[in-house]
Each structure stands twice: as structure tokens, then as C-alpha cells.
Amino acid sequence: MKKPTMNDVAKEAGVGRGTVSNYINGQNVRDKTKKKIQEAIDKLGYVPNLQARELKTSKNSTVVLIVPTSWTPFFSELVYKMQIELNHNGYRMILANSQNDPAEEEEILKMASLNQVSGVITMSYSDIYNFINIGKNLNLVSIERYVSEDVPLITSDNYNGGKLAAQKLIEMGSRKFLLLRRKVNHANATDLRTKGFTDYINSKHYPVDVFEASLTDNYRAEYKNYIESHYSTEDIPFDGIFSVTDEYGTIIQNALESINKDLLNKVKIIGFDGSSVSMNTPIGLSSIRQPVDEIVKSSVTILLEMINGSPIKKNYKKVLPVSFVKAGTSFK
Structure with missing residues (x-):
């Protein structure tokens, strides 16, 4: 089956190829047009050519996701859906398991900073969280754990x-x-x-x-x-x-x-x-x-705003509602 192209996305969205290119490369596009393009991308399953975008924009297209472990159902679901959401937005994801080790987490953050990745989304339970110096060089979003007034927080209620x-x-x-x-x-x-x-x-x-x-x-x-x-x-x-x-x-x-x-x-x-x-x-x-879909979308949305240079208010916090589910419930 032929992979969808940027031209296919443009046709589906009813816009020009250049507009789709601008959207994918993080340039200014009207909100109404953004929605049409993203809907077309989702419908067609289009995945941008990251290497081409990096050459054109000189921007890294990698986001690091830090979790304490991926060996539980919750973290597995989070990792799976986070990768899909980032791919849909034109970013590749690198998964890093910190194993609740503060030293390991610090090394991951240093690596991310030195390699100038686009951003980091972290869900950590370690006791380090000394991001004062490292965080200045990173677009950083935290899930569940307050880091600092400069790091957006996405959390369940x-x-x-x-x-x-x-x-x-x-x-x-x-x-x-x-x-x-x-x-x-x-x-x-x-x-x-x-x-x-x-x-x-x-x-x-x-x-x-x-x-x-x-x-x-x-x-x-x-x-x-x-x-x-x-x-x-x-x-x-x-x-x-x-x-x-x-x-x-x-x-x-x-x-x-x-x-x-x-x-x-x-x-x-x-x-x-x-x-x-x-x-x-x-x-x-x-x-x-926990509303995994909303956690993922909210985390990626605020990270992309940071990557694109949008101002983020101090102590940004988004609290998402939870729900009760009975044993025997299944999810897609």
C-alpha cells in the first residue's frame, strides 16, 4: 500500500502543499487551517519525513520520554500512545527508563541537553529533580510531579x-x-x-x-x-x-x-x-x-507550544479528571 504524501494531506485538507509544509515545520498557520491539516494527517496516517525537515529547518525532531519503568500496564499504555501522538505531530520518540534511579535520570537529562533534542516529557518518581541548570537548556514537561514554576505540569486529579x-x-x-x-x-x-x-x-x-x-x-x-x-x-x-x-x-x-x-x-x-x-x-x-489519552495529548500540546517559542505562564498546571472502572472493562 502506497504511503500517503504531503500532497495527499494537502488535497484532503483542501489547502496548498506549502501550507502543510509550514504546519509540519512549526511555522505560523491559522488555527482553523491547523485543525484541517491535523485531521487530514490523522485520517491518512501521514508520517512526515523527519530527516528532510531537520535538514531544512536545522531543528532536531526528537523528544525523549522518561518513565521510571515501562514494565507495568499503565506505563506501557502511556508509552504506546505517546509515541503515536508524537509521530502524528512529526516527532520521533526516544524512550528512557530511569528505574527510579536519580543518577540515571540525571544522565538521561544531560544526554538530552547535550544532543539538543526538541524536548523532554518526564514522569519520574525519583528524588533528584534538580533541574535548575539542566532545565534551562531543555523544553521540559512533567507528568504528575511538580518540578519548578518554569516546567509545565500535567496531572490526573x-x-x-x-x-x-x-x-x-x-x-x-x-x-x-x-x-x-x-x-x-x-x-x-x-x-x-x-x-x-x-x-x-x-x-x-x-x-x-x-x-x-x-x-x-x-x-x-x-x-x-x-x-x-x-x-x-x-x-x-x-x-x-x-x-x-x-x-x-x-x-x-x-x-x-x-x-x-x-x-x-x-x-x-x-x-x-x-x-x-x-x-x-x-x-x-x-x-x-487515569485519562491516558488526555495526559498524552495535553503533554504533547504544551511541549509543542514550548518548541515553537510560545510563552508559557509560570506554574502552568493542568489537572485532568479520573473515572471509576469495574474489573472486566476493556479499552482500545
């Missing part, structure tokens, strides 16, 4: 997500609650999820316990041991569990099932992320879903 989890567990009939999280060495999104959940449960005067696993690689065993020690008898100490990520919730789900499958009918679990292991595969855990 984590606090209200925690509240929503509490509301849903109460609706399911739970009355004794447990929240599962890991210790942190800096403030992050899971703190807001925790506060939203505990604030709502406390406002309804129900008991709630919090268990924090360590930051070591042994945290999975810590969750499992905690559950086994509390559900080893016929007593049900907690009939409603909120885990601040789906990963932790799945560990708990498996631990309860290994003790007694009937516990899964008696104990309600809600996680946070709401991504499936693969496209069209139903999620195995009820969850608070």
Missing part, C-alpha cells in the same frame, strides 16, 4: 481519585478499610491519593488503617506477608481495600485468593491507574482510571 475510591467501596458495602501504599522520600501523586481516600473515610467516621511497604525490592513480599498475617483466620479485618496503584492491588488480590478464594467475594479491592495488560484485554481489578 489524584486527590479526588482517592475520594472516588472511598465512595465506591462504601457503595459496595465495605465498612472497614485498609489503604496500601509504599513509603516515599519525596511528595508525589500517591500522597494525594492517600489523603483523598482517608479524608473521605474519616468524614464518614469509618475505621481505616494504612500499610506502607518499604522502598526496597522486597515490597511485594511485604504486602503478601501483611495480608497473610491478617487474613489467616476466618475474621475479615478489612472488607474494603484501596491500593494507590493497580500493581499493589493485584498483589493483594492474588494473596487473598491463595488464602481462600471466597475472600475475593467478601473483600472489595480498588486500585489506581485502570490500564490493561494489552489492548482489548479486560482489566482484572476495579480501579480509578
